[in-house]
Structures are given as C-alpha cells and as structure tokens.
Amino acid sequence: MVTLKSKYRTQTCAELRKEQAGQTVNLAGWIHRKRDHGGVLFIDLRDNYGITQVVASGNISDELQKVRVESVIQITGEVRWRAPEAINTKLPTGEIEVHTTSWELLSSADVLPFQVADDDNAPEPIRLKYRFLDLRKERLHETILLRSRIIRSIRESMYNMGFTEFQTPILTSSSPEGARDFLVPSRMHPGKFYALPQAPQQFKQLLMVSGFDRYFQIAACFRDEDSRADRSPGEFYQLDLEMSFVEQDQVFEVCEQLFTEVFPKYSDWKLSSAPFERIAFNDAMMFYGSDKPDLRIKQKLANITEIFSNTGFEVFKREIEKKGIISALKWDIESLPSRKFFDDTIEWFKTTSGQGLAYLIFENGEARGSIAKFMNEGEIDAIKSQLNITGLSVVFMGAGAKKTILPAMGQLRVKLGEQFNAVEPNTYHFCWIVDFPMFEEDPETQQICFSHNPFSMPQGGMEALETKHPLEIFAYQYDLVCNGVELSSGAVRNHRPDIMYKAFSIAGYPPEVVDEKFGGMNRAFRYGAPPHAGIAPGIDRIVRMLAQEDNLRKVIAFPMAQSAEDLLMGAPSTVAEKQLRELHIALKLPKEKEKQA
C-alpha cells in the first residue's frame, strides 16, 4: 500500500510496531473505546486498517475524556513500547502505544443509536437508517472489503481468459419477458418511458453480433419484484458474460475455471473440482426434489411408483391413477427416533407443503410404521431391494403429482439433512443443472408454453422443433448450483430467426408477436449472427457464499430494506410538482383506505 502521509496522519492505526518506538507520529481515526483511569486515559483509536492504543494523561486526559466514542480525532504523540505484562496479544499493534502530546477534535459524534464497538443486535431498520455506523463494525466492514477483493479476482480471471469488459446502457427499453421493469419517465418524449435493464441480455447478444468475441461486465440489474433473504429487492449485481462460436461446454469450462480460481483465494473449504457434476433438470427434480439441489447431503429421493402399480393401499392407488408418483426418501439411522419425531415431521410436511407423508421403519428386516399394515410382503420386499435397505432405516413416502410432491420431498430431504447432521461441513459442492425442458403444458388450459427462457436454443435445433413432441424437447439452458443455492443461470442463445419463429409458433405465438417483442434482436440476427452462449453468476450470492453470511444485506454496502426502501437516503420519495409537470405526469394515488386494503 502506498503510504499517504498528511497533516492528519503519518501512519494508519494498524502500522505501528516496536521498531517505531521513540518516533513522534500523527494518527487519526474514530474513538473505538475509552478507558478512563482518572489520571490516565486509554483510547482505542480505529480506522479502516486497525486499532492502536492511545494513552493520555494530565490535562489531555481530562479533555479527551469528554469526547464521545465514535468521534473523529487526530493525535500527535510518541510511540512507546509496552511493558511485557501490558502487551495486548489480540492486537497486531499490541506491543506499542502512543502517548499523546497534543490532539484535535476533527468531528464529534452524537449519542449513538446503537453500539459500534459491541454487537447489540439493533433492529435492521435502525441499522439501515444509520448504515454508515453499521458499516464501521468490524464484521460488516471486513465483508465489504472482501467483496471488493472477490470482484477484483473475478475481473482478473475474466481478463486472463481473454474476455473484454464492456459497459451497457442503464436507460434502455422495457423488455418483454421476465420480471417487472423499473420505469423512468422521459422528459423529452412525453408519455414515453425508459426502463432500467433487468439484465444486459440484449446488449451482450448484440455485442456478439457486432463481432466482439468474449464479453463480460459486472452489471447492475434491476427488477421490480419482492425480496427474499437470498434475493435483494430492486437491484443486484451479476457477472454477465457471453461468448461467440461456443457451445454449452465452453461456457461450463469458463465458469469452472473461474470458480475454482476465485473460491480457493477466499476460503479453505473443500471445493468441487472441474468438471462439475451435471444433472439433468428432470433428474434433479426426481432425485433431489429441487432444481438447485444441495449435494452436500448424500441421500437421494427414489421413485418407487412401480412397486405400487397394483397396490391395495387406497391413497397411493388414487394418486397413481391420477398419473402421480410415489417418491421415497430412505435414511439409514443409528438409533430409532421417538414417535414425536415422526409426528413432528409429518406435521411440518403438512404445513409446509400441504401434502401427506407416510413412513416405514425397517429394523432387523421387519417393516413397521404408519402404513405398514396396508402393504403386502411383495411391496415391502421390493422397497427393501430398491432402496437397498440392510440395517436400521426410516423411509418417508409422499404421493402426488410430480410438480407438487417432489419439491415437498426435496424440502424434507434438506430438513432431515440438517436435523441428522448429514450436511457435509466446510464444503462448496457445485453442480450444473442441464437439459431444461423447452416447453411445458399449462396444467389448466393444456396449452403448450415456454417453460423458461424462450430465447434459448432448443437442443436439436429446427429439426427437433419440426419432428419431436414439444414436451420432449430440451433447451440448451443451464444453472450453476452450489450448496443448494442457484448461483447462475445461462443458455446457448437462439441466434436463428427461423428457429425463433418456429419455437414461438409452437407456444402459440404468431410471427408478429416475435417481431413486436423481439424485433431489435431479430433484425440484428438477419445480418450475420455468430452462434453464442453465456451465463450470469450473481455477484451478491457469490460474496454471500464466501463470506458465509445468511443474508444478502450483509454483503452489500447500502442495501434496501425488504420493502424496497432505502432507509438511509429515503428512497423512494415524493418529488416536486415542477418535476412532475416537466415529465407530464399526473398522480392518481389510491385513497388511504384502498392503500391499506
């Protein structure tokens, strides 16, 4: 680091060591803590880099004693080394202290709304309103610094792999697909609006058409949707990347190199090695009940529908007749859980998924449990052999339509994994989810519709669209998943207008709709477009994962509250009448009562 000596400081609060003893130095920073002993006063002086103990006595002690913690002061003093018994081994600067000869108050602090030196669990709205104080706390401060280092490493890896960094417009046009847009009214074009980009999707594809081979951007993305613990309201950052003349595999290669380079720099956890495991979407649902499976848990779901094809157990029989499936989760255990465990688990399952849950206990080759009496010996034996049951095991079974029972069983898998301590610790387990279905059937109307992104390339291209049943066509679309978190989503793009029109017509859209919704892109594709593919890993989620934080607000310097409000700056806010007039906007607000309803 370049030392920038100024009138305020000759060193930072982390620099001084025994070797500087005897020197006169200037330090500046925040009063982290004060310890007043009457004749002598100790101050922990803190800055971005660390803490140094400052000592004052006599008049200076009396004056400084009156300055509140978190005020900013500058001191001049002599570095002295501490007596052996006074050394603080917890501080890198703990072998020395600075004896103040003069000082200056640079900025005084009011009484704090919450403690900075201690973690007092102040409520989030207050911490967000006083974010600048929260950011002074060590853990959050370090996380934000970590975020910077991670992004730097990501940039370096991208440049090293031959990518070029671009900037794309923030004021752009409303996009037809996906989330709600944030709109920005145009002053120069009354009645028209810009939209903030949900992602630079179209621009990066246009850059490929423009002949730039490898694009990346640390891109701000805006979506007007509600938040979650793993989803920031309003805005978030993605490592957006796109490549020409590649297929899915090359996107995987780039990501695998990126993640295996970046993650070990910031964590000593075990890390999947490249190539990452690939799981077809349908298998992920069938065996993990999720399109973002947590592979730190070894147990899988099993499809045991076949076993019950002639069952006398009414509940299963009914579901199978309705084309439903029976999904089973076997767990080998060391000792038999209490009856309460089963009751609680079934109750939890019912409240979280609205589904029923059956169980069998296998012990010494015998089966018992909630539904044992409804099963015949053949079924019990078939379960034993399919699930490979040898010792003491419990088997949970859920029956229902794939779309509802599998996610429920998937949640059960994660819950039991945590409950039985079966989540492999200190591990980043990556996998790719591939082969997403291109189309799906609307359960109510039986209409064929796009199941995910209509702009990705169908596997098999035009031929598949023309010859295969729509529900059997997969898209070149993929998610990167780590420890049950979707880190990234991408696709091989459909760069062929003819295939685009065909795909849309299968989903019931005439060519005009394609022209209307996707006209700009389609025009570009008529002048020579390279095959291209890309992906966009979420920066906030990556940092959260490496910082091991549970909430995205803890890895973002100025996050919004769940209500999509910036409590520090007071956004969103009302604006002056004049501004509205210039924008030709008249407000028609809901009445108070409607607002509440």
Next chain:
RNA sequence: GGGGUGGUAGUUCAGUUUGGUUAGAACGCUUGCCUGUCACGUAAGAGGUCGCGGGUUCAAGUCCCGUCCACCCCGCCA
C-alpha cells in the same frame, strides 16, 4: 396479493400464560471517584404515550377487535 413471527427506556430483553401497589435488568447516556486498562472498575442520576386506535373491566403492558410497522416464507422473480 397470502401466511408466520415480533413490536415494553437510545439499544437488547424480562414482565403478558393467571389483569391488581410506583413497569424492571443489562449495555449506552449524564455527573463523580480511580495512573496500566484493553468488554477496565466503581458510586449516584436521568431516561417509558408498554407501536397506534377502539373496546371489556372497579382496574389493561397483560384480555378482545381493528390498524400500522419490521423481519421471514409463499405467490412473483431465469
């Protein structure tokens, strides 16, 4: 849009189940004492519309109804 949990001092919480004297504790704050602490110690003090509104009752922080706010989840969101 729906569900869950919570709201008592600046902050964290106890008290609410079973209504009953002046609503407590810790940290912080103010004023002292203390020359070796590093979460210093110590004495005293200030600080409360118990989220807000209504109701039941002799009496409400406590019971009932409504409402607001926050966080978490579902819907939504690649």
